[in-house]
Amino acid sequence: MIGRHVWGSPGSPARASLYLLALLLLMASLVSCGGGGAPPPLPPAPAQIAFTSDRDGNAEIYVMNADGSEQTNLTSNSAEDRSPRWSPDGANIVFESNRDGNQEIYVMNADGSQQTNLTNNSAIDAYPEWSPNGAKIVFLSNRDGNFEIYVMNFNGSSPTNLTNDPAWDQDAQWSPDGTKIAFDSLRDGDHEVYVMNADGSSPTNLTNNPAWDWRPRWSPDGTKMAFVSYRDGNAEIYVMNANGSSPTNLTNSTGTDDIPQWSPDGTKIAFRSERDGNREIYLMNADGSAETRLTENSASDDNLEWSAGGSKIAFRSERDGNSEIYVMNADGSGQTNLTNDPASDGDPAWRPTP
Secondary structure, X not given: XXXXXXXXXXXXXXXXXHHHHHXXXXXXXXXXXXOOOOOOOOOOOOOEEEEEEOOXXXXXXXXXXXXXXXXXXXXXOOOOEEEEEXXXXXXXXXXXXXXXXXXXXXXXXXXXXOOEEOOOOOOOEEEEEEOOOOOEEEEEEOOOOOOEEEEEEOOOOOOEEOOOOOOOEEEEEEOOOOOEEEEEEOOOOOOEEEEEEOOOOOOEEOOXXXXXXXXXXXXXXXXXXXXXXXXXXXXXXXXXXXXXXXXXXXXXXXXXXXXXXXXXXXXXXXXXXXXXXXXXXXXXXXXXXXXXXXXXXXXXXXXXXXXXXXXXXXXXXXXXXXXXXXXXXXXXXXXXXXXXXXXXXXXXXXXXXX
């Protein structure tokens, strides 16, 4: 009767222990079988680079893994398709195409499916750039008789002229938080860097200099802007605060220095320079110190873009006799030809890290 009392009594410690043991065994069984819990995480997608190639007889959009493997034609169209730009989530690619008889902006899925004309206009529509949240696309159009900066929703709806000025406006660049757009304008008689709110309001001249100032590029934290200026007699890379104050010459070279590109962490700026007689890629700290030549090649090296994590730089090079896409470590080491094709390959664009 004592044993019957121990195992049969609902409130007994022994019976509670038995129930707990059974429950633990059941949970272990479910986990080992994959049931009752979250599925194992999928392996991360390989790092990829989209690019333009004419290896099929005309310009097409290709994609490849970051090591150059699995080069795949995404557009496969007899027209010209070029200038790929990934959406911030890496799910879509916006690009330029003349397949409808004029230059239009298209979008497609990352695998090339569902290619869709977003602009559908008889004018030239070009240079699309995604907003940081992927909801909108800013672009250049001459549909009103001169080149203006427009914005549209990601699906092409509600195209809106943001600049509405008889002068030429171009090179629109979103601020990292998506609230402002920097651009280059000729409305003051020469190239100046302007900024406006994302809805086109409050356009403001940031540079106000009789020399050319153009190609603005925001720092990753949005507090500064790099740009190219001729105010010292040749193209130099300057940096200023986001409100236009404290413009500072970073390069101070007698050659042409342009195309500044901030590293993702904002500590470095890579740029193109002709100070050695041909186009090379240089690197410097964000304050202009420690300038370093990365490519050191007699051919042209340019069209550079940082990888999402900042550990590598993709670029275009003619060192093999034609335009190829190369990649190198951020310090210039490990320069590798990724495309290895007799055709022309360019416009490298890294897929963002999800």
